[in-house]
Amino acid sequence: MTISAPGTPDFSHMSPEDPVNGLARRLTLLERDYKALLRDHEQLRLRVDELEEGADAWASPRPDGAGQDNNIHHLIAREFVVLVEQRVQNLARAAARSQPSQDPPEALHRRIGAICRVLFGTAEPSPSALLSAVHRSRLDPLASDAARLCERAQEMRRKLESSVMPASWDFEFTPGAPLDETWQEPWPSCTAELPGRFVVAPAYLVAEQVYAKQRVHTG
Structure with a gap:
């Protein structure tokens, strides 16, 4: 014996050929689908409202200016990641001495790390220091590219220095230690399960919060 769900018309007594x-039946199915769409729409509307409220709270400047600072640091972090990648x-x-296709991954990663240390280390970046880090002379054809990179890094440093919230690029690293996934990740093509060997790109930390993870060559 078939029992119809509450609110569903019982068509068992009708002939299947009855138009x-x-x-x-068709109307019942359409009504059911319509009610399901209404439920989905309501859930989506509530989710959008939650996201908008969260975005407003995140963007609202606090009295100490930290809210506006937070927005700036998120922008710096995204710019930093794109710049490195x-x-x-x-x-x-x-800067590879051989053909790029023949360049060993470790050698490439070490050059990226050397460039990052010049751009985001303690000393003010300069094109000559950057070229020296990749074993090129200051008269190398890459000098113009090096100069533009230094200008971008200096702009990011100036934004950081004017911040209310303390921020820094963190190169701190223990060779041979396993990666700490809370603030480190392997450079693409490296394996997370292997111990870290050297830093490719530093972490970007703001008020002890990780805005961009440190990326490490593992092996």
Whole structure:
């Protein structure tokens, strides 16, 4: 014996060939789908409201200016990641002594790390120091690229120095130690389960919070 769900019309007594029976079934199915869409729409609306409230709270400046600072640091972190993955890596590849396709991954990663230390270490970055880090002379054709990279890094440093919240690029590292996933990650193509060997790109920390993880060559 089949028992209909509450609120669902019972069509068992009707003939399957009855056009009224078919139309009633069709209307019931449409009503069920319509109610499901309404529920999904309401859930989506509530989720959007939650996200908008969260975004407003995140963007609202606090009296000490930290709210606005937080926005700036998120922008710096994104700019920093893109800079390392694109322009720094491109310069490191161009500085290869052999053909880029024959360049060992470790050698490339060490050059990226050397460039990052010049750009985001303690000393003020300079094109000559950057070229020296990749074993090129200051008259090398890559000098113009090195100068543009230094200008970008100096702009990011100035934004950081004007911040209310303390921020820094962190190169601290213990060779041979396993990665701490809370603030470190392997450089792409490296394995997370292996111990770290050297820093490729530093972490970006703001008020002891990780805005960009340190990326490490493992092996």
